Amino acid sequence: xxxxxxxxxxxxxxxxxxxxxxxxxxxxxxxxxxxxxxxxxxxxxxxxxxxxxxxxxxxxxxxxxxxxxxxxxxxxxxxxxxxxxxxxxxxxxxxxxxxxxxxxxxxxxxxxxxxxxxxxxxxxxxxxxxxxxxxxxxxxxxxxxxxxxxxxxxxxxxxxxxxxxxxxxxxxxxxxxxxxxxxxxxxxxxxxxxxxxxxxxxxxxxxxxxxxxxxxxxxxxxxxxxxxxxxx
Ligand SMILES: *[C@@H]1O[C@H](CO)[C@@H](O)[C@H](O)[C@H]1NC(C)=O
Ligand SMILES: *[C@@H]1O[C@H](CO)[C@@H](O)[C@H](O)[C@H]1NC(C)=O
Ligand SMILES: *[C@@H]1O[C@H](CO)[C@@H](O)[C@H](O)[C@H]1NC(C)=O
Ligand SMILES: *[C@@H]1O[C@H](CO)[C@@H](O)[C@H](O)[C@H]1NC(C)=O
Numbered sequence: 001x002x003x004x005x006x007x008x009x010x011x012x013x014x015x016x017x018x019x020x021x022x023x024x025x026x027x028x029x030x031x032x033x034x035x036x037x038x039x040x041x042x043x044x045x046x047x048x049x050x051x052x053x054x055x056x057x058x059x060x061x062x063x064x065x066x067x068x069x070x071x072x073x074x075x076x077x078x079x080x081x082x083x084x085x086x087x088x089x090x091x092x093x094x095x096x097x098x099x100x101x102x103x104x105x106x107x108x109x110x111x112x113x114x115x116x117x118x119x120x121x122x123x124x125x126x127x128x129x130x131x132x133x134x135x136x137x138x139x140x141x142x143x144x145x146x147x148x149x150x151x152x153x154x155x156x157x158x159x160x161x162x163x164x165x166x167x168x169x170x171x172x173x174x175x176x177x178x179x180x181x182x183x184x185x186x187x188x189x190x191x192x193x194x195x196x197x198x199x200x201x202x203x204x205x206x207x208x209x210x211x212x213x214x215x216x217x218x219x220x221x222x223x224x225x226x227x228x229x230x231x232x
Pocket of ligand 2: 038
């Protein structure tokens with residue numbers, strides 16, 4: 001009985017108009033009211049209620065009335081003048097970023113990387129840019145002037161030396177003589193290319209084998225993966 005009264009009080013305090021299907025994982029959040037992270041208007045929230053008879057959570061979706069917005073700090077709908085809605089869409093944690101950085105084919109600074117350890121590859125495929133975040137080899141940093149990863153490049157925003165492994169395989173059948181990107185002579189399909197990185201300042205190179213995204217092919221003239229290149 002006490003449970004039912006609590007739930008009733010809860011619902012009255014919610015000042016909500018209507019309930020909808022669930023958008024919050026109440027098992028993960030526990031009981032309470034939670035903002036819907038995909039709602040950029042800050043008007044939608046979910047009430048999670050523990051049902052002790054089944055040991056599970058019930059969830060109810062609500063929309064704050066009129067122009068009011070949900071304040072996740074207080075768990076209440078409040079006048080929009082009392083709470084600044086600053087929801088940013090959550091970025092998916094994959095190597096493909098959804099921000100529209102690409103305006104041309106090539107390699108570009110990854111503005112989300114504070115230590116220059118990653119960069120963005122843009123490839124135009126069928127009229128749409130394929131955007132991939134690539135990781136520089138250990139202890140090298142993306143130099144926008146050369147579009148290469150350099151061990152001696154001083155990242156102006158360096159905070160820490162993050163050493164993430166490049167998502168590539170190291171080859172033994174190709175020998176780098178200078179930094180840069182080269183067609184893989186053993187690949188007649190033009191899908192792969194070698195990337196030679198100066199890992200020390202003394203002329204020692206490390207070669208990495210990359211595969212162009214999707215249907216794109218490596219153009220040895222522009223030294224880029226391209227959606228319009230024809231392999232000859
Ligand atoms: C909800 O969260 C729980 C606990 O974190 C997790 O085990 C479960 O898989 C989640 N359910 C969904 C649908 O994501
Ligand atoms: C907010 O809730 C309303 C009503 O269910 C729904 O139509 C709308 O799509 C929701 N908005 C978001 C961003 O989830
Ligand atoms: C890069 O650094 C990480 C962590 O220090 C290490 O585990 C990994 O083996 C290194 N990779 C290469 C290719 O040196
Ligand atoms: C990159 O180019 C800019 C403009 O030409 C120059 O000011 C800067 O010093 C260069 N940086 C490096 C690391 O070469």
